[in-house]
Amino acid sequence: MKDVTKMSDDFDRWYTDVVRKAELADWSGVRGMMVVRPYGWAMWEAITRAFDDMIKESGHENWAFPLLIPREYLMKEAEHIEGFAPEVAWVTRAGGNMEELEEPLAVRPTSETIIGPLIKRYIQSHRDLPKLTNQWNSVVRWEMRSRLFLRSREFWWQEGHTFHASAQEAIDEAAMILDYYRSIAEDWLAVPVLAGRKSPAETFPGAVHTLTVEGLMRDGLALQMGTSHYFGQNFARAYDISFSNKENDRELVYSTSWGISTRLVGALVMAHGDDSGLIVPPRVAPVQVVVVPIFRDDQGREKVERFVKEWTPQLKAAGIRHRVDWRDERPGDKYAHWELKGVPIRLNVGGRDADAGQVEMVDRLTRQKVGVPVEGIARRLAQELDDFQKKLYERAAKFQQDNSYELGTLDEVIAHYRDKGGFVWTQWCGESGNCLVCNRPAKYRVALAKAY
RNA sequence: CGGGGAGUGGCGUAGCUCGGAAGCGCACCUGGCUGGGGGCCAGGGGGUCGCGGGUUCAAAUCCCGCCUCCCCGACCA
Numbered sequence: 001m002k003d004v005t006k007m008s009d010d011f012d013r014w015y016t017d018v019v020r021k022a023e024l025a026d027w028s029g030v031r032g033m034m035v036v037r038p039y040g041w042a043m044w045e046a047i048t049r050a051f052d053d054m055i056k057e058s059g060h061e062n063w064a065f066p067l068l069i070p071r072e073y074l075m076k077e078a079e080h081i082e083g084f085a086p087e088v089a090w091v092t093r094a095g096g097n098m099e100e101l102e103e104p105l106a107v108r109p110t111s112e113t114i115i116g117p118l119i120k121r122y123i124q125s126h127r128d129l130p131k132l133t134n135q136w137n138s139v140v141r142w143e144m145r146s147r148l149f150l151r152s153r154e155f156w157w158q159e160g161h162t163f164h165a166s167a168q169e170a171i172d173e174a175a176m177i178l179d180y181y182r183s184i185a186e187d188w189l190a191v192p193v194l195a196g197r198k199s200p201a202e203t204f205p206g207a208v209h210t211l212t213v214e215g216l217m218r219d220g221l222a223l224q225m226g227t228s229h230y231f232g233q234n235f236a237r238a239y240d241i242s243f244s245n246k247e248n249d250r251e252l253v254y255s256t257s258w259g260i261s262t263r264l265v266g267a268l269v270m271a272h273g274d275d276s277g278l279i280v281p282p283r284v285a286p287v288q289v290v291v292v293p294i295f296r297d298d299q300g301r302e303k304v305e306r307f308v309k310e311w312t313p314q315l316k317a318a319g320i321r322h323r324v325d326w327r328d329e330r331p332g333d334k335y336a337h338w339e340l341k342g343v344p345i346r347l348n349v350g351g352r353d354a355d356a357g358q359v360e361m362v363d364r365l366t367r368q369k370v371g372v373p374v375e376g377i378a379r380r381l382a383q384e385l386d387d388f389q390k391k392l393y394e395r396a397a398k399f400q401q402d403n404s405y406e407l408g409t410l411d412e413v414i415a416h417y418r419d420k421g422g423f424v425w426t427q428w429c430g431e432s433g434n435c436l437v438c439n440r441p442a443k444y445r446v447a448l449a450k451a452y
Numbered sequence: 453c454g455g456g457g458a459g460u461g462g463c464g465u466a467g468c469u470c471g472g473a474a475g476c477g478c479a480c481c482u483g484g485c486u487g488g489g490g491g492c493c494a495g496g497g498g499g500u501c502g503c504g505g506g507u508u509c510a511a512a513u514c515c516c517g518c519c520u521c522c523c524c525g526a527c528c529a
């Protein structure tokens with residue numbers, strides 16, 4: 001392909017090239033701040049719709065909490081602020097004369113510290129619990145090094161914050177949401193993930209435990225694709241979020257928080273793409289089927305146009321997101337263009353096809369061309385898209401399998417990562433076998449990976 | 453934030469060492485030939501040379517400051 005670095009030559013450049021040439025996103029000129037373009041945003045929208053439906057189904061409600069957080073709020077939970085302090089951006093001046101504010105305001109890096117003190121107003125009794133909140137917003141983290149979608153100073157996400165009357169209920173909530181995230185990754189993005197608990201060092205600041213789903217990218221590095229935290233009463237203690245239980249005793253709530261972000265768009269690029277560009281899973285594809293008309297002159301064009309208009313309404317009725325590319329370009333350009341954009345299925349339609357009452361179907365994975373009658377085409381395409389989604393998942397699952405290893409000693413692990421990537425399973429302080437690091441009986445089975 | 457590199461029409465770049473009319477390819481616009489895998493011909497438009505200051509008769513070019521981007525580290529969804 002023109003102008004895109006080959007994946008095998010330089011994965012990082014390939015990634016940047018694809019994200020920009022496929023019109024997903026760009027840098028803005030303000031360091032670390034990205035512009036998400038419509039084609040990229042449409043993928044995020046598909047994810048947001050899917051997830052929003054899931055959480056509404058289980059009783060969560062969307063709120064909007066403030067962008068700016070008073071310093072005193074932010075400082076309350078000691079571990080939390082210690083973890084986030086290095087990446088918080090502050091508003092210290094305002095107004096026409098840029099006057100210094102008396103109290104600096106933090107631009108939210110995440111909203112535990114503003115939701116806590118605000119939500120307590122609405123929690124008096126166990127009858128007010130659980131309180132299941134979520135918000136769709138953007139947050140700012142003053143990252144020192146940025147990559148489109150994967151690490152930008154501003155990113156878009158959802159942050160769920162829930163408050164419960166018992167520890168078990170909160171623990172269950174965090175686990176349930178993690179499974180939603182697994183579903184988003186696997187069922188929607190076609191990226192198989194490892195779901196599990198983070199080590200203490202990687203636990204979210206202020207959390208009792210942090211659960212994540214981790215996907216494997218095609219360069220062998222792992223990417224965190226969603227996190228769900230159980231806080232115990234840590235934030236409740238910091239903000240005095242309490243309720244009267246059934247015995248009329250005052251008790252601190254148990255809380256959770258969880259998030260997925262626009263990073264997932266980067267994940268699907270890196271998990272599925274190839275040297276020709278993106279490969280987008282049908283369920284989140286802004287364009288699932290593209291029609292490329294082929295003709296020589298006006299009569300040819302009219303003929304193809306009439307033919308295409310006969311059956312495209314069926315696609316619309318069937319809810320298949322499709323586009324007919326009437327741009328004045330040559331067919332070869334259009335093929336390359338839509339391959340770069342990763343559209344799962346392309347239909348080439350010329351005069352010969354019109355005569356035969358068929359189209360030439362090409363899928364982005366195999367690129368094999370097959371004739372498909374327009375009779376019943378909507379149903380056929382729906383089936384093809386379904387198959388495509390499955391094949392894409394299977395391909396990624398095989399990749400994950402082929403890049404997973406079982407190793408016993410630290411030396412083996414170090415040697416492994418000298419020239420390979422992937423997931424390495426091993427023992428860490430466990431019942432069977434000995435700990436990789438200290439060689440004492442291991443307690444956990446752990447997966448390791450180089451990560452983004 | 454540390455170390456290294458770089459900013460020249462939308463994109464990629466030449467020119468900078470040694471100061472003296474801003475060039476090329478792609479993309480774009482117009483017309484024509486074309487059209488089943490990235491085609492061809494002709495004509496055309498578009499640049500405060502990242503920003504600010506300095507040196508000079510004269511700065512893309514030399515000097516100072518800042519901003520942004522890329523690569524490598526530490527930190528991170």
